[in-house]
Amino acid sequence: MQKIRVFINGFGRIGRSTFRVMLDDEAFEIVGINDLFSYEQFAYFLKYDSLFKTLPDKITIDDDLLCVGEHKIKLFTQEDPSKLELASLDVDVLLQCSGMSLTLETNRCYLDQRVKRVILSTPPHDDMPTYIMGFNHLDYKDETIISNSSCSANAMAPIMEMIDKSYGIKSASVSMIHSYTSEQNLLDSKGTSSDLRRSRSATQNILPLGSTATATLGILFPHLKGKLYTKSIRVPISATTLYDFTVYVEKTTDRASLNAMFKKQAEGTLENIIATDESYKVSSDYIHNRHSATIDMPLTEVIDGNCIKITAWQDNEYGYAHQLVQMAKVVSV
Numbered sequence: 420m421q422k423i424r425v426f427i428n429g430f431g432r433i434g435r436s437t438f439r440v441m442l443d444d445e446a447f448e449i450v451g452i453n454d455l456f457s458y459e460q461f462a463y464f465l466k467y468d469s470l471f472k473t474l475p476d477k478i479t480i481d482d483d484l485l486c487v488g489e490h491k492i493k494l495f496t497q498e499d500p501s502k503l504e505l506a507s508l509d510v511d512v513l514l515q516c517s518g519m520s521l522t523l524e525t526n527r528c529y530l531d532q533r534v535k536r537v538i539l540s541t542p543p544h545d546d547m548p549t550y551i552m553g554f555n556h557l558d559y560k561d562e563t564i565i566s567n568s569s570c571s572a573n574a575m576a577p578i579m580e581m582i583d584k585s586y587g588i589k590s591a592s593v594s595m596i597h598s599y600t601s602e603q604n605l606l607d608s609k610g611t612s613s614d615l616r617r618s619r620s621a622t623q624n625i626l627p628l629g630s631t632a633t634a635t636l637g638i639l640f641p642h643l644k645g646k647l648y649t650k651s652i653r654v655p656i657s658a659t660t661l662y663d664f665t666v667y668v669e670k671t672t673d674r675a676s677l678n679a680m681f682k683k684q685a686e687g688t689l690e691n692i693i694a695t696d697e698s699y700k701v702s703s704d705y706i707h708n709r710h711s712a713t714i715d716m717p718l719t720e721v722i723d724g725n726c727i728k729i730t731a732w733q734d735n736e737y738g739y740a741h742q743l744v745q746m747a748k749v750v751s752v
Contacts, residue, residue, distance in 0.1 A: 422448040423751045426510045426534065428500065429517030430454040432601065433540045435465055436740035437514060439474065440709075442487065446748060450508045452485065453495035454517070461485050461494055470658050470706060471737065505532040512747045516540045523547050526564050536750045539566040540743055542635050552742045553577035553692035553711060554639065556749050567746050570739035571595055571632045571649070574662055574712035576639050577693050578731060581684050583640070586727075587669030590646040595630065596661040597651050598702075598735065626653040658736065659702040662712065664729040671724035681714050692742065696732075705732045709741040 423446055427434045430452050441447040452461065458480045465487070466478045476488040485492040497503050500520065505513075513534045520526050521544040526537045543549065549566040550556050554576040559565075567573070575593060582588055599621035604610065610618030616626050632649040640647070678695075685695045694713040698704075705713060711733065718730035733739075 422446060423747060424448050424450045424509055424511045425747060426451045426505060426508060426513045428453045428513060428515050430456065430461060431516065432736050433740055434516035436736045437516065437743055438465065439471060440740050440744045444744065449492050450510060451493040451495060453497055453503060455496055455498060458494055501528040503532060505534055510534040511751050512536045512538060514538055514540060514743065523564050530563055537564045538746055538750065542566060542568050542631060550746060551576050552745050553689045554580055556746065559749055567743050568635060570735040572635045573739055573742050574731060574733045575632065575636065577689060578712060582666055582668065582727065585680050586672055588643060589667040589669055591664065591666040592648040594663040595651045597653050598656045598658050598660060599653050603653065621653060622655050628653060656702060658734060659705050660733045660735045662731040666727040668725055668727060672721055674719060674721045677721055677727060678716050678719055705734050707737050708734045710738055711742050
């Protein structure tokens with residue numbers, strides 16, 4: 420079988436997590452990586468990871484090649500993407516993991532270099548088509564540049580779709596109990612956000628922050644625009660997110676029926692995307708979990724027939740990276 424040739428632009432948390440996922444998947448060949456690192460840093464950050472631990476493969480640098488076991492990957496340190504000269508690499512899918520170039524226009528330079536498809540690992544800043552595994556990936560229309568949206572949208576959209584199809588959502592709010600991220604301050608320090616709480620130490624505080632997920636869900640569920648609210652509560656842990664849903668529905672239900680529906684979907688059409696768990700686990704137990712979200716079944720509840728409470732877990736790096744890899748397969752068919 421011909422392998423899918425992938426180029427990763429941006430070798431931060433998502434770029435490296437995606438690399439690790441693809442390394443274990445024979446469907447892919449990683450042909451190049453670009454970031455503003457020294458070659459030694461490419462090797463060091465891939466080999467050693469505080470969350471996902473040491474990669475067992477032998478990793479060395481040979482001139483401008485990153486050698487991982489038997490794999491040889493060309494390295495680039497180009498700030499201007501139009502100067503990457505990717506045509507010779509015959510790239511099937513470029514994963515835009517830089518957190519930059521968030522519009523259709525700023526990603527067209529890759530198509531000029533004969534890259535066949537581009538996938539953003541973040542929500543776009545324009546009307547770029549957005550697809551999420553388990554939500555609308557089967558609707559992919561062969562576009563050349565798409566977004567895989569955010570980790571939170573990948574977790575929430577499939578769950579909300581299940582509820583909406585089964586019971587009809589009237590309104591919903593979601594609180595995301597989220598691990599701190601690299602854009603936060605380790606200590607209280609000057610910030611650029613109008614929300615002064617973002618300037619406070621991520622390692623010492625619980626920080627209630629606004630979330631772009633409200634706008635994203637409003638686009639994904641247009642009939643619920645103005646009826647959704649999300650909030651990101653950053654906490655001093657280094658990995659995973661807990662999603663606390665409160666959903667008001669049209670049709671009455673009960674806890675047993677709700678959990679039965681979730682279990683049926685997770686074992687059927689949403690297998691490998693959404694999981695259910697009967698165990699009494701905590702956040703660290705979900706590090707390295709590949710699902711977009713895992714519904715904590717003992718914590719589901721139905722109040723007065725129409726108010727649904729759901730708790731779901733996600734490794735917001737590795738789980739998201741796994742679904743990004745699956746989306747690369749979708750666009751390569």
